[in-house]
C-alpha cells in the first residue's frame with residue numbers, strides 16, 4: 001500500500017504545507033488542534049516558510065487571515081464548531097473582499113448541550129457566507145481538496161474563499177493511508193497567487209470593502225459574488241481534470257456510488273458516506289437496487305449534477321447530519337428545491353436526521369432508511385423528518401434523565 | 410477485514426497500541442485504519458481505539474461493533490457498562506486480557522465469552538520498567554502477534570509511534586525489548602475474520618415533546634457524582650506511609666479528583682471508593698510518603714465498580 005498512515009488533521013496540515021502558504025493565523029479548538037500544532041512545528045523547524053501567528057480568538061484569527069489574503073498572501077487557517085461561529089461575521093467580509101483564502105473546518109456539533117463529536121450544523125451555518133464549501137469523505141480527500149480549493153479560489157473567474165470540511169473524530173483523529181503528492185507536481189498544479197485586485201503596494205493604494213449606500217452598488221457587488229460562486233462549478237470540473245491528470249485521483253462535485261440501476265438513492269455527505277456505501281453493498285447483496293449520492297461541493301450548490309443523479313428514481317432519502325429546529329434537515333430543503341422543477345422527479349423524497357453529535361449511524365439504521373424509503377416510493381409520498389434514534393438508545397437516555405434528575409430508574 | 414478493538418483507561422496507551430498495530434499492518438502491505446474514541450480526556454476514564462486491517466480499501470469507520478479481536482488493557486473495564494467491553498463479543502471472538510488471571514479463571518467467573526488469552530502485562534512492565542505506566546508497546550505487539558503480523562514490522566511500528574510521542578531512543582529500545590518478551594509469552598488464539606451476520610432494521614423511537622425539566626440537558630440531582638465510584642478504575646492504589654509524611658498538603662492540592670481530605674494533624678485520607686489511581690499524588694509527594702501498590706485482581710482488594 002502506497003502512502004503514509006495519517007489522520008485527517010495531519011492530511012489537512014499537509015495540504016497547507018504543500019500549497020506553499022505564506023501565512024497561518026491560528027487558534028486551537030478540539031478537534032482541530034492537531035492541524036495547527038503540526039503547522040506550528042513545521043514553521044518553527046523551517047520545513048515550511050510560512051509565518052505562523054497564534055491569535056487571541058477565532059474572530060481575530062479570521063480577521064488576520066482575511067487581511068493577509070487582501071495583501072495578496074496565500075493564507076491558510078483552520079477552526080471548528082464554536083470557533084467558526086465566533087468568526088462568522090468576518091467570513092462575510094472576507095468573501096466580500098473576494099479574498100481567496102482556504103479555511104479548514106473540522107466539524108463538531110454546536111452547543112448547547114456541549115459536545116466534541118461531529119455533525120454539520122457548524123459548517124452549514126456558513127453556507128450563505130460567500131465561502132465555497134467542499135466536504136471530504138476520506139483523509140486523502142482532505143489533502144487533495146485543499147490543493148484543489150486553492151486553485152479554484154484563486155481563479156480569476158471565482159476569487160472567493162473556500163471552506164474544506166472534515167468530520168471531527170471520524171476523519172480528524174482517524175488514520176488511514178494517504179499519498180503525499182510530490183511538491184514539484186503540486187507546483188505544476190497550483191500556480192503562484194497573483195491576484196489583480198488584491199495586493200499591498202505603497203505606490204498603488206486602493207481601498208477594499210468600501211461603504212456603498214443606496215442599495216444599487218450593494219446589489220451589484222453581492223450579485224457578482226453569486227456569479228463568481230456559480231462559476232466555481234465549471235472551474236471545479238477543470239480543476240478536477242487537471243488534478244486527475246497529475247495525481248490520478250478524480251473528484252467531482254458529487255460522487256455517485258452504485259447508482260446505475262438504482263431505484264432508490266440515499267444522499268449523504270462527509271465521512272459517514274463511507275459507512276453508507278457499506279450499507280448500500282449489504283442491501284445490494286440482498287438484491288435491493290439502492291445507490292448512494294455523496295455531495296462533495298455544497299457551495300456552489302451543484303443543482304444540475306444532483307438533478308442528473310436523482311432524475312427518474314423511485315425514491316430518494318436525504319440523510320442530514322444536522323438539524324434546523326423548526327424546519328428539519330438543511331440539505332433536504334435544498335435537494336427538494338432542486339428537484340421541484342424537474343419533470344421526472346422521484347416519486348418520494350424522504351428526510352432523515354442522523355448522526356447528530358457524532359451518534360453512530362448503525363447498519364440497522366441504514367436498513368431502516370432503505371425500508372422506509374422503498375415503502376415511501378411505492379406509496380408515492382415522501383416522509384420525514386425522521387430522527388435516527390433507536391428504542392435501545394432511548395432506554396439509555398431515560399436512565400440518564402433519571403440520574404440527572406436524582407430519580408431512581 | 411480484521412477488526413480489532415482496544416479497551417483501556419486514559420493514560421494506559423490503548424490509542425498508541427492501536428496505532429502500533431495499524432502501522433505494522435500498513436508496513437506489511439495491508440490497508441489499515443486506526444482511530445480512538447475518548448470523551449473528555451480524563452486519566453483513568455474508559456478509552457476505546459479501533460484498528461481495521463484489510464487487503465481492500467476500508468469503508469467502515471468509527472465504532473467496531475463486531476470485533477474479531479478485543480484487547481483489554483485493564484480487566485476492571487470488563488464489568489463497567491460504560492466501557493462496553495462485551496459489546497459484539499461471541500464465542501468466535503478472540504479476546505486478550507491484561508491480567509494475572511488465566512482464561513480458565515475468567516471462564517469460571519462467566520464474565521467473558523470468546524477465545525480467551527491472558528498475560529499480566531502490568532506485572533511485566535512493573536518488573537522491567539520499575540513502574541506502572543503506559544503499556545502501549547506491549548499491547549500493540551501482543552495484538553500484532555495474535556493477528557499474525559511479523560516481528561520486524563512491529564519493531565519498526567514501535568519506533569515510529571513512540572518517536573512520534575517524542576520518547577527518547579533508549580526508552581523506545583527498552584519498550585521494544587519488553588514488548589517482544591510479551592510477543593513470545595502470549596499464548597496465541599485463533600483470530601479470524603467472521604463474516605458479518607445481516608442485522609435487522611433498527612427499531613426507531615419517535616421521541617415526543619417533554620417538559621423542559623426533562624427536555625433540556627440539565628442536572629438537578631445534587632452531588633450525584635459520588636454515585637460514580639471510580640475506585641474500580643485503579644490499577645495502582647496510593648498508600649500512605651505515615652512516618653514519612655511531613656503534612657505539606659501537596660497531595661491534597663494535586664489530586665485531580667478531589668478525593669484526598671486532610672486530618673486535623675495534616676495527614677491525608679484517601680477516599681478509595683473514588684480514588685481512580687492516577688498516581689499524581691504519588692509523583693507529587695516530596696517525601697515519598699505515598700507509594701503505589703498494585704491492586705490485587707481477583708482478590709479481596711480488587712473490586713470493579
Ligand code: SF4
Pocket residue numbers: 647663664665666667668669679683684685686687688689690691
Ligand atoms: S488520591 Fe492520588 S491516585 Fe487517587 S485520584 Fe487522587 S491523585 Fe490520583
Ligand code: SF4
Pocket residue numbers: 649653654655656657658659660661675676677693694695696697698699
Ligand atoms: S504530599 Fe506527601 S508529605 Fe505532603 S501531605 Fe501528602 S503525603 Fe504528606
